Amino acid sequence: MRRGAFARLWWASAASSWGDWITFFATLALADRIGGSTAVLVPLVSRIIPSLLLGSLAGVLADRFDRKWTMVASDVGRAVVVLWLVLANDLVTIAVISSILEILTMVRQPAREAAVPTLVDTEQLVKANSFSAAAAYGTAPIGAATWSGVAALYALVGSLGPIDRAPDLAFVLDSVTFLVSGAIVATIAIPKPTLADTSGAPDRAGRDWSQPLRDMVEGFAFVTRTRTVRRVVFGMAVALFGGSALLPLGQSFASTVLRGGDTGFGVLVTALGVGVGVGLMGV
Template identity: 40%
Template sequence: MAFDESNATTPPWMDRVFGSAQYFRLWLAQILSSGGDWLALFAILITADRVGGGTPEASVAYVMIARFLPGLLVGSAAGVLVDRWDRKRTMIVCDLGRAATLLWLPFVDFVWQLVVASLILEGFALLWAPAKESSVPNLVPRERLTGVNSLSLLAAYGTFPVAAAVSIGLAGLATVIRRFEAVDFLRIDAESMAFYIDAATFGASAFIISRLALPRGPKATGSSATEDARAWSPGQVFSDLRDGWSYIFWNPTVRTVNVALAVGLIGGGMIVPLGPVFAEDVLGVDPGDGFRVFMVALGIGVAIGVAGLTVRQHRLHKEQVFLVAVFGAGACLFVATSMWTLVGSALLVGGLGVCAGTVYVLGITLLQESATEDLRARVFAGLFTLVRSSVMLALLVGPALALFLNGLSDKFFDKDVNILGFDVIIPGVRLTLWLAALIMVAAGMLTLASMRRSKS
């Protein structure tokens, strides 16, 4: 079901910015839950460190694995479920389930309890995300999808610094509240305050979503007991899952977006674990300071890219801009890691952020425009699975590859080569990031080839 123009009675400013009052409410719900979720993630990691005993590093690792593993293993299956269920009800249940789980977290004393809670939270998130993305085309006109997806990216990641700032003040707030003996049973401290606040944000999100006018979904209709049993048979569930992945691989636009994002993230994701090493080994600056500069530059670049898309959304040729941004991301990373000063590298990392934000927003928009209503949740679940897999691969492979190439460079070139009369140092980290840039360019070539095949 596409957006219903007859229900588009919104104030002019809201129509220009958010597309509809309905999407504005959904965006507010996402702002609340995303901000609270970042706040709770900080608290979960601190709690893991506290209850980890003599191995806090292992405890944090277990929790992070619990956040990543469900998406890798069963992320696609979540799309099958969402395509069968009432999307609005799914989002409400997921928000309330996450709120209940967070209310339990202040009372955990063991790492295994944190791991179980993280698995539950991630399971609900895997259902909520495709339900939300599948619902957006039913809330806003097609021509405004680019703008609202930019706002969605802002809600998901722009709340990170706000949550970080709030977390700093929670210790003081907890000190004040602990003065009241009546709340001793709540185990008030900075981390528990974060959990209680996050639970409240999910409760507010569920209330807001309950007021939205959303269609039930293509398969969320009444059926006989026989039809229902047949629909939930293992064979039918597997068939639905296979149909979703077949659509992802054979629909030209969906395939193009998934290939570009998945392959591009394998390359671009390496800058996260290797940024501090590059700052120290190549630029000769403090690794922590250099990494923070890179992350700030990347964030500013993403914000600029998103803002530009929002302003120009009615005059964009989405496929062409998407392709240019994929190539641009690889080029910016290559030039950034060829620089010899922190300022020069940071500026190019900012350019990488502009391109990365553009690729993500336009990719989501193209999927929303192309995917059919009955397969849309499976398409987004598949995308999120590929994204998680690519990021995890980049985080794992990047440092290992840098170490391997560092040994080869030291053995054969003494980590230094002369290019056109200039001495260029080539430690393993620089070689790895150059390779990452080439991987992103390869993603652009695959995208171009896919686009040409789809037009032939």
């Protein structure tokens, strides 16, 4: 797993997630600068709504199209779209671009998840999925630290042509990470999906767009009737609810109370990530 196709996919995903987190924190800072403390909800809601409305559809698309080129197209698309944030001067533009970025991310994620089982042996699948999750979420504090570093760098060097705000420099860096991710994925040989081409299956079976909804209903029913799973899910929901409060409140707290400027929130999230990592190692 340390070499070969899965390793390249992991590095691509790590680069993609790293850049995505950089843009996430930079977008919060930009929204706060444009509209004040309550404006940070705009990029947050803009990323949540597409996931709620189109999450199941993204999984269906990943099963219908070539997974490799779906990921490449998503990375290239995000590399282009994120640069438009350099020109964003109002909250509506931020909301639209953030939504498009989230949609492209949603398309990439199930394609990556579906590709992993084709690149590793069955007995290594659990470990591979754990590594993939680490690449997706473990890069959050790294992205926050990078954003703080970018903001500090901008404070030293000032404007660079059309880049006249610290978040703009972060958006350019994010575009580069997406291009790097797409270039790496393009070198990986990933088997094409065969769901729609299964011999003996009617063509209509390969186009059952209602299946994700039925799967979601079945999963919800399983959680509600299984006591142990229900407790775990409830505990996770409470923990995530409390932790997510840091996002809308942290940016304003860091800039207005701590006087940390653009770098302050990134430092807070980095410290939180380090604390979580140390806590996990101690368990």
